[in-house]
Amino acid sequence: MTIVATTPYDDQKPGTSGLRKKVPHFQQPNYVHNFIQSIFDSLEGFEGKTLVIGGDGRFYNREVVQIALKMAAANGFGRVLVGQGGLLSTPAASNVIRKYGAFGGIILSASHNPGGPTEDFGIKYNIGNGGPAPERITEAIYARTKEIEDYKILEAPDVDIDTIGTTDLGGMTVEVIDPVADYAELMETLFDFPAIRAMFAGGFRMAFDAMSAATGPYATEILEHRLGAAAGTVRNGIPLPDFGGHHPDPNLVYAKALYDEMMGPDAPDFGAASDGDGDRNLIIGRDIFITPSDSLAMLAANAHLAPGYAAGLAGIARSMPTSAAADRVAEKLGVGMYETPTGWKFFGNLLDAGLATICGEESAGTGSNHVREKDGLWAVLLWLNILAVRKEPAKAIAEAHWREYGRNYYARHDYEGIDTDAANGLVEALRAKLPDLPGTKVGPLTVAAADDFAYLDPVDGSTSSHQGIRILFEGGSRVVFRLSGTGTSGATLRVYIEAYEPPDGNLGLEVPDALADLIAAAETLAQIKERTGRTEPDVIT
Missing domain, CATH: 3.40.120.10 (Alpha-D-Glucose-1,6-Bisphosphate, subunit A, domain 3)
Incomplete structure (x- = not known):
């Protein structure tokens, strides 16, 4: 030594x-x-x-x-x-x-x-x-x-x-x-492998993009070897030091080829992807993209169909910017619903204390109490378990969910590289407005409540303040503003936009159309163009 x-x-x-x-x-x-x-x-x-x-x-x-x-x-x-x-x-x-x-x-x-x-x-x-x-x-x-x-x-x-x-x-x-061995063994204790195996044996087709990253060997062993999916179901399955030149982020930009295939005329029954280290997921059914927020809600609503969750859920947790779709599931199940700041670490206390069973983030992370990290392949396997038991395609399951709970139309607008002083000024001006916003109208919308989100951990009593500005409108819609990251390249302003449509409402809108009034309200309230000079976001997810 x-x-x-x-x-x-x-x-x-x-x-x-x-x-x-x-x-x-x-x-x-x-x-x-x-x-x-x-x-x-x-x-x-x-x-x-x-x-x-x-x-x-x-x-x-x-x-x-x-x-x-x-x-x-x-x-x-x-x-x-x-x-x-x-x-x-x-x-x-x-x-x-x-x-x-x-x-x-x-x-x-x-x-x-x-x-x-x-x-x-x-x-x-x-x-x-x-x-x-x-x-x-x-x-x-x-x-x-x-x-x-x-x-x-x-x-x-x-x-x-x-x-x-x-x-x-x-x-x-x-x-x-x-x-792979210990992880695969754990998955076998959670999910109905015989039912999923029978589904694949019956001709079910799947496409999984491992993005030349860590999940490749896990997906190949579990999907192709243990569950009997056809050889080639796992694409880009060999981990490479440069991820094969790919950007290993499972979203609609970097997994566009998979999305296009799933929207095409001879699409597989189900599509999925995972990221560089295997903790994020992308879920695409034939002719439908399931947003991470919706996926969390749908997994929670159907988790009892998997053996590992047959006894029910202790509770559900989501990060504050994640849509409230899961809240309605928790309410119907009669279990706790926990809204935390962004960051998986906030879920750990809830999981350790037995208060939550399933957790999720709008940024494509979903997981449960089986480990203490988000888990991309776990989410994919739970979806497969649900598909195998319900014997319905993902699109039918999603549409049935909306008919029961309503639909939370959702998008995130990122304004990147904003001048740091301008970004801070925008947030401070918004904070100053908060006390006077409830009851005011913004276009056709009426503000029901407005706050700067703070979290009190129910387990250890710790507090986290200034976690994002929430403006909630009558009817269940909302806009959230957060700054993410500062430095020489400035700041990123993230605007989370969510419109709730009840079960008897219009559930088949295009997302930009459903969010149009809220997008306009966000601009009016935050004065984004006036304060940052930006007329549109750099990235929409």
């Missing part, structure tokens, strides 16, 4: 998903070492315990796995479980941590961001429940990165991480595990 002198970097503040930078930034001298040592220095009681290491296979993944292994040995861990080839999807890593009672895990991923020699890389720490480290730990890590003077590492040859088995590394056991 060697102690190496180092000097701090001033930019190692982890976000909600760890530390993310470009690969060349991570390749600076001691940059990775400093951050990993700061993680270990911020933890207590791990001597002799188990650590999990794995990542999404992007460029620089293998090199950082070796550094992390040698530093774990030098810092006193007793055992490391590492995915074969350094691969573990984020939900699979969460499962391994939980299944084997590990102290925690280091996950190497930049999620849905591009990969390659000049693209993105990331490191995050997950705690013993399998979920992302809470802020008290990430703040301690950041504080340590600013004062670190040395790091510990074992001087040893690289470990063979491509062969399943056990080796010794300076007295620490390194166990290379099949990255």
